[in-house]
Amino acid sequence: xxxxxxxxxxxxxxxxxxxxxxxxxxxxxxxxxxxxxxxxxxxxxxxxxxxxxxxxxxxxxxxxxxxxxxxxxxxxxxxxxxxxxxxxxxxxxxxxxxxxxxxxxxxxxxxxxxxxxxxxxxxxxxxxxxxxxxxxxxxxxxxxxxxxxxxxxxxxxxxxxxxxxxxxxxxxxxxxxxxxxxxxxxxxxxxxxxxxxxxxxxxxxxxxxxxxxxxxxxxxxxxxxxxxxxxxxxxxxxxxxxxxxxxxxxxxxxxxxxxxxxxxxxxxxxxxxxxxxxxxxxxxxxxxxxxxxxxxxxxxxxxxxxxxxxxxxxxxxxxxxxxxxxxxxxxxxxxxxxxxxxxxxxxxxxxxxxxxxxxxxxxxxxxxxxxxxxxxxxxxxxxxxxxxxxxxxxxxxxxxxxxxxxxxxxxxxxxxxxxxxxxxxxxxxx
Amino acid sequence: xxxxxxxxxxxxxxxxxxxxxxxxxxxxxxxxxxxxxxxxxxxxxxxxxxxxxxxxxxxxxxxxxxxxxxxxxxxxxxxxxxxxxxxxxxxxxxxxxxxxxxxxxxxxxxxxxxxxxxxxxxxxxxxxxxxxxxxxxxxxxxxxxxxxxxxxxx
Numbered sequence: 355x356x357x358x359x360x361x362x363x364x365x366x367x368x369x370x371x372x373x374x375x376x377x378x379x380x381x382x383x384x385x386x387x388x389x390x391x392x393x394x395x396x397x398x399x400x401x402x403x404x405x406x407x408x409x410x411x412x413x414x415x416x417x418x419x420x421x422x423x424x425x426x427x428x429x430x431x432x433x434x435x436x437x438x439x440x441x442x443x444x445x446x447x448x449x450x451x452x453x454x455x456x457x458x459x460x461x462x463x464x465x466x467x468x469x470x471x472x473x474x475x476x477x478x479x480x481x482x483x484x485x486x487x488x489x490x491x492x493x494x495x496x497x498x499x500x501x502x503x504x505x506x507x508x509x510x511x512x513x514x515x516x517x518x519x520x521x522x523x524x525x526x527x528x529x530x531x532x533x534x535x536x537x538x539x540x541x542x543x544x545x546x547x548x549x550x551x552x553x554x555x556x557x558x559x560x561x562x563x564x565x566x567x568x569x570x571x572x573x574x575x576x577x578x579x580x581x582x583x584x585x586x587x588x589x590x591x592x593x594x595x596x597x598x599x600x601x602x603x604x605x606x607x608x609x610x611x612x613x614x615x616x617x618x619x620x621x622x623x624x625x626x627x628x629x630x631x632x633x634x635x636x637x638x639x640x641x642x643x644x645x646x647x648x649x650x651x652x653x654x655x656x657x658x659x660x661x662x663x664x665x666x667x668x669x670x671x672x673x674x675x676x677x678x679x680x681x682x683x684x685x686x687x688x689x690x691x692x693x694x695x696x697x698x699x700x701x702x703x704x705x706x707x708x709x710x711x712x713x714x715x716x717x718x719x720x721x722x723x724x725x726x727x728x729x730x731x732x733x734x735x736x737x738x739x740x741x742x743x744x745x746x747x748x749x750x751x752x753x754x755x756x757x758x759x760x761x762x763x764x765x766x767x768x769x770x771x772x773x774x775x776x777x778x779x780x781x782x783x784x
Numbered sequence: 785x786x787x788x789x790x791x792x793x794x795x796x797x798x799x800x801x802x803x804x805x806x807x808x809x810x811x812x813x814x815x816x817x818x819x820x821x822x823x824x825x826x827x828x829x830x831x832x833x834x835x836x837x838x839x840x841x842x843x844x845x846x847x848x849x850x851x852x853x854x855x856x857x858x859x860x861x862x863x864x865x866x867x868x869x870x871x872x873x874x875x876x877x878x879x880x881x882x883x884x885x886x887x888x889x890x891x892x893x894x895x896x897x898x899x900x901x902x903x904x905x906x907x908x909x910x911x912x913x914x915x916x917x918x919x920x921x922x923x924x925x926x927x928x929x930x931x932x933x934x935x936x937x938x
Contacts, residue, residue, distance in 0.1 A: 555827050555834030558929045587855035637854050640843035694834040709838050718822065718836040718934035724857050726933035
């Protein structure tokens, strides 16, 4: 199996390294969402760099032979479960002439045969067969010193975090526990630990914007109650929720959470007797059962949005659980892959709640549809402004955890990790 | 009027309510206990139950309309539905099951005429007072991808 060696590419990465990035984390240059050379360098330094990329769920590879064809950045990869029960991942690219080895997104196979010239790979990605390797009637065929073992697709490093499969094409990436940090690990465990997820549906949303605009949006707890007016309009905002932001030590990962504040609710109950909902709104849902929830894991947390750099999100919005995979497909286009989850031990009632609350999220989600468009508004807004900067000063200039969600700390953290990985020249503020 | 004509009438009126309005009329094409789901061919084939829109009564459909009118924020856009003829699969005294293909064109803001979705409606209709009402509609989009966002129903 060939190991990954960082390759000096023909895209002249030096022009990217010479780009200057403000020292303060509060300024983000708009060219980072616009320029082709930056986009190409990201494929190498971010997606092929020392990062862990979400690939799929272990639950999606339940049986030996199950596979998932996914991507790291733009690069197609294949994730499989072999008969030894282990999960493997390798480049989804035939070692011969580069064709895709598997085309179906999710499927089941004994082995993989490239359709072009029938080169065959086992479930671990080893090249096991070459059609007409010995030629026909002693004529043609591969040279006798052709070694199949030397021509297998590159294998990925893999990590399994409570059923989330992450992969990396880089040998220098730290162990996943170190990469994520304890606080992020704990919050993944909170939702997925010891549970068997069941896929309820998969949807892809094409976003008309650079992938980083979506990651900024995910990490932006400041916009939630301003852009997404569904809860406010229908008077569904819970009083006195408590919550906060966790930013991982390196800055790259975050958790935004809120919980029912039982003390405050008890006090408020005195003022608003028998009113579950305090509605100052003119509008009410005809079927308010949409927001009837159960405690997801036995605690009071009703919202937990967790992101892992470069492009992964684990979401709990009430009882809507989903993972989101953010895949760049061009400078100004991104695929957002949603996988909606339930759990094996869900009761029928709980399953019904999840179905109803699937309306909150996804491409048509009451509290998420705006996020599909807002990145495009920014992308269009910044046209012609590549020399200008976004300003992210809410909550200070650091990338640290905070009790307030009126902060852009986790956005600053994202850029901290990003600019370092990209190797930009960091300059003192003007 | 035979069931083919009743369904054709209902579907003509259905798409008109979405494309030309008033959008409030859309929910009136359903029975009170109607089921409506928008999903993809891939999810449908795999038997995965979730939808991008999922409703198990008419009230939820009305809430969709109030949300898109009063709460959700998006760039103004419009649809044009082009439906095939309904294929009547089963017929009884009280109703029918049918399947109809659709193509939806979307125009966003000052933008071009974009193909937004194609697929089929898997329907159960009931006939009440000479009118076909949707008891169950599964909107199966051919592609697994939805461009930008889905606000107006399909």
